[in-house]
Amino acid sequence: MTKDNKSSAANQTEDVKGMDINNDENMAGDQQVNEQGAEDGEIEKLRAEVQELKDKYLRQAAEFDNFKRRNAKERIELIQTAGKEVINDLLDVLDDSERAQKQMEETNDVQQIKEGVQLVFNKLRNTLTAKGLKPIESLHKDFNVDQHEAITEIEAGEEMKGKVVAEVQKGYYLNDKIIRFAKVVVGR
Template structure:
């Protein structure tokens, strides 16, 4: 006999107790395994969270750089927006300058008028090519979207609220009114 006491040797061994003891020992082993597994899972999730945070910070920095870059490009675009128009207008400026240098009061009026008309037509063509459009006003119904009424006057044989005179032309740039026509309207 081994070192067991006589009391325990004589008692029959209950198999249910053996199963419970074995199960509890297995649970201890499994508990340690679960603990290790959970610890590894937590470490993995913490690493994923760190990676996502790092990615988020990088994307936020990229977005800030993008905003700064587009803002600078927008400012540059605004500063140079009129460059094409002004470059195209330079020949008209040159024509006017040549006219001023070569102006001779003895020139016939019709030649002078012809030269001025050519410069005016050239300027009009350039402006139309850039989308500038004159607002037609005379004999049209007054429209506050296109006209500024300077005064009203009675005019026979003209319907009420009709533009009868224009003091200053109005213009649209690509369908946007950039200057209202200054007009006189019939009562």
């Protein structure tokens, strides 16, 4: 081989090596482009998923706000009309009271007036009892701070010590919950 041939063969070898290096670089570049494309696709997929989750979250939050508003509105309506049934039932008692008042003005028969007033009171008690109102029985019972409010104490003898001697104002349960404590006088 001549010097020129050797030089040409060396150049070809370098060219082949350069091509190999360029091919490797091109392949690596292609691989990087492919990896970059795959990463971009993955990023876009994740962005779409995040956007979908954000949308679901916003819809859920809006739905919950609507539920809270609707619930508050229903609660206000319920509170405003809660006494309607009781008032309707008490209107019958009011009508009877007006008739009793008219009868008192027209008659002088005391017995008849007493009977009429007693009927009105009984109807009122029965109506309230039907709605769950029940009086607290206090007289001659042991004083109980969960049911009674002591107004005063008086000397009442040994057998009435710590017991309710008198009831100043009756206490009431409404469906087994105390709505008014009985005001009582306690013996000491």
